[in-house]
Amino acid sequence: MHQTLQNIIAACNRVILGKEPQIRLALACILARGHLLIEDLPGMGKTTLAHTLAQVLGLEFRRVQFTSDLLPADILGVSVYDRNAAAFKFHPGPVFTHVLLADEVNRATPKTQSALLEVMEERQMTMEGETRKLPEPFFVIATQNPTTHIGTFPLPESQLDRFLMRIRLGYPDARSERHLLAAQGGRAILPTAAAVTDAAGLIRLQAAVTEIRVADALLDYLQALLEASRRDPRLEMGLSPRAGLALKQAAQAWALMQGRDFAIPEDVQAVLPSVAGHRLINAEGGPADASVLLNSVAIP
Numbered sequence: 387m388h389q390t391l392q393n394i395i396a397a398c399n400r401v402i403l404g405k406e407p408q409i410r411l412a413l414a415c416i417l418a419r420g421h422l423l424i425e426d427l428p429g430m431g432k433t434t435l436a437h438t439l440a441q442v443l444g445l446e447f448r449r450v451q452f453t454s455d456l457l458p459a460d461i462l463g464v465s466v467y468d469r470n471a472a473a474f475k476f477h478p479g480p481v482f483t484h485v486l487l488a489d490e491v492n493r494a495t496p497k498t499q500s501a502l503l504e505v506m507e508e509r510q511m512t513m514e515g516e517t518r519k520l521p522e523p524f525f526v527i528a529t530q531n532p533t534t535h536i537g538t539f540p541l542p543e544s545q546l547d548r549f550l551m552r553i554r555l556g557y558p559d560a561r562s563e564r565h566l567l568a569a570q571g572g573r574a575i576l577p578t579a580a581a582v583t584d585a586a587g588l589i590r591l592q593a594a595v596t597e598i599r600v601a602d603a604l605l606d607y608l609q610a611l612l613e614a615s616r617r618d619p620r621l622e623m624g625l626s627p628r629a630g631l632a633l634k635q636a637a638q639a640w641a642l643m644q645g646r647d648f649a650i651p652e653d654v655q656a657v658l659p660s661v662a663g664h665r666l667i668n669a670e671g672g673p674a675d676a677s678v679l680l681n682s683v684a685i686p
Contacts, residue, residue, distance in 0.1 A: 404562030417639035420550025432529040444581035445484035452494040458501035488528040552664040598638035599648040623667040
């Protein structure tokens with residue numbers, strides 16, 4: 387499994403140049419069965435990263451461009467009356483896939499954004515009293531532009547909490563950007579990226595994550611981090627129990643990627659900024675720096 391994971395990372399590195407730390411975090415999020423939020427300026431490779439992950443993992447991929455006029459039915463599907471059958475027939479929306487890319491998710495209205503709440507939490511959707519299961523594996527990769535940009539709607543806290551991780555790509559370094567300009571990376575070579583595994587293989591990797599051992603001392607460390615986030619006067623909103631579970635699962639996934647069958651505090655520290663950053667709110671009502679927790683809780 388460790389070699390498979392290394393091959394996945396290497397395949398992604400050939401497309402997304404100079405961003406191995408972000409690729410590793412994104413893969414850890416998927417292994418932990420979580421949804422991923424990529425926040426950055428336009429043109430930074432957010433969509434390319436999502437497409438690359440789906441292609442290298444051998445998964446079905448669908449993209450929805452979120453706009454202000456997008457309706458929930460455009461994502462979930464709609465029932466249309468079939469005159470020949472004298473009955474309504476459900477036409478599934480793009481959510482029925484392995485990887486749903488919600489591109490520029492914060493450009494849609496809150497009503498449309500909320501259409502993703504059930505599918506992200508339960509991996510199913512309910513319409514007209516009927517519940518339909520989504521394919522396995524299923525996860526959402528959403529991209530969003532900074533909320534200071536015109537035409538954006540901030541994601542509500544309830545939806546942000548359903549993203550296991552939020553990452554930022556940032557500008558490439560000079561060497562990587564030169565390769566990109568020479569068409570040695572990015573979308574130019576995305577069609578050449580071969581699948582390293584498939585849906586069944588990813589499910590096996592996700593199952594292996596749940597088998598990673600977490601000692602009682604590490605659980606004590608996790609609880610101390612959660613408690614610190616709730617008591618710190620610099621923070622208006624601390625981490626929820628869902629965030630605690632996300633932190634544990636992400637640390638297990640990180641341990642698997644390191645080739646270990648047990649998690650250690652360094653695994654928690656590696657993933658905590660991406661797991662906690664979008665969930666913490668400072669006393670002024672703005673985003674908080676998750677590193678304050680690492681500095682305030684002693685390592686066991």
